[in-house]
Amino acid sequence: MSEALQSALAEALADLVTMIDTCDDDEALDQDMAVTWLESTGYILGRLSEADRRTLDRLFREAALRQEPGPYRDALLTTSEGFGLTLDVHAAQCDAVEDLGRRFVKTVQDADPATPVPTCPGWTLAHLTRHVGSVHRWAGHLVGTRSTTRVRAADLPLDLPEDPAAYPGWLAASAHSCLGTLRNADPDTGLWSPGGDPHVRYYPRHLLAELLVHLADAELALGGGPGPIEPSHAADGIDHFLSNAAHLPWVAEPIAQLGRDGAVLRLEAGDTGAVWNVTLGGGGFAWRRTAEGDATATVRGDVADLLLFVHGRYETENPRLAVTGDRGLLDAWRGATAL
Structure with a gap:
């Protein structure tokens, strides 16, 4: 449908x-x-x-x-x-972060920390695990202190083990501490965030999007395909990426320089029917969920595959995707949004 x-x-x-x-x-x-x-x-x-x-x-x-x-x-x-449909989104996202964090730890705990991660050039599983744990510690610090000013993850103590083989256990402890802080916080409390939503609720959503992509990174590095991704989480991850991109200078500035005003990139989820239109122009871009209008280029695939595409994990030639229209636009977009 x-x-x-x-x-x-x-x-x-x-x-x-x-x-x-x-x-x-x-x-x-x-x-x-x-x-x-x-x-x-x-x-x-x-x-x-x-x-x-x-x-x-x-x-x-x-x-x-x-x-x-x-x-x-x-x-x-x-x-x-x-109809009793309203859910505690904050609690549900925290639960999803906990579940994905456990999956990540289980995936990497018995693997060689020196295993290269092809989707993160120059990184090994040790780098990837350290990054995921650092993001948890950063989010926990910001929410715990209700910081209204920017704090860089690099400026926080990591208490990292000397042996990279111990990183998975360190990540598990970091995630446990972070989630305890997030669950006890009012999601509507204001504080600094790197995106357009300066509230506590930003952080479980951000952690969920991070884990979805980095768990896939680890699974791909170990020779398998990405594990199952809940479609609603994947769709929200795409929303989160597009919402944040305009607030991240290292993404927003390259997009502003594309010079493709009026060009429309469309993402079509074949499994759920969700459609995103991304329209370039005005020194940036606008996006909304709609199938209206003509597209300059279209990428079609399952919503989980689209999530990995917008995060640069899948190339346009990936067999899980069907691409039509102006590939030059897709290449320009991918170059501008590369993280």
């Missing part, structure tokens, strides 16, 4: 539910029957997976925010809550 169809169905359901909830004409609507309808619908939606519940919650909210401000939009915004 395409994302456009999902959005249309979610909007239609939200409208119907809101009209029923706000109808005060007993003659026009049998209230007992209305309650029965809504309870039956709630039961069906309650059987959805956690990932699907998050998706439907997002679609309901997006449908509401397309309306003009006022009582009707306010009522639409309660649709998810009425």
Whole structure:
């Protein structure tokens, strides 16, 4: 099912539910029957997976925010809550970070730390593990101190073991400490972040995106393919990458110099139907989830493969991807966004 169809169905359901909830004409609507309808619908939606519940919650909210401000939009915004779909996103992301962190440690703990990581040129598994642990310590420090000014990870003590073979255990301890700090923090608390969301909630989302990509780095380095990636996490990882890129000078400045105003890069997820349009121009770029308009170049693949593509882990020639249109635009974009 395409994302456009999902959005249309979610909007239609939200409208119907809101009209029923706000109808005060007993003659026009049998209230007992209305309650029965809504309870039956709630039961069906309650059987959805956690990932699907998050998706439907997002679609309901997006449908509401397309309306003009006022009582009707306010009522639409309660649709998810009425069906029990609202989740503690902060807690769920922390849980996902914990799960992926364990997978990372398990992947590297018995491997040779000197194993090269082809997707991170010049790095070994020891470098990769040190980086992942450093990011956990950095996030834990910023959230723990509620820092409102920039702090570089390189300026923090790492307490790194002398033997690289002990790095996986050090990472596990770093992740445990970081997650304890994140879980005890209010996600809406303001503090410095390198992206456009200066709040605590930025950090579990950032750690999740980091782990998704770096776990794939480790798996590829050890001769296998990337393990399974939850589609909703992969999609949010793409959103996170595009949201952050404009705030990172080493990415934003090369993009501003591309000189391809009006060119559109489209990412199409064949497994979920999600579509991203990235439009260059105005000294930068804009992006949104939509399939509207023409694309200059299109990359199609499963959403997990698109995540690895936008992070430079897959080349345009990768057989997991289908590329059409202006490859010069794709090469220019990849060069500008290389991390």
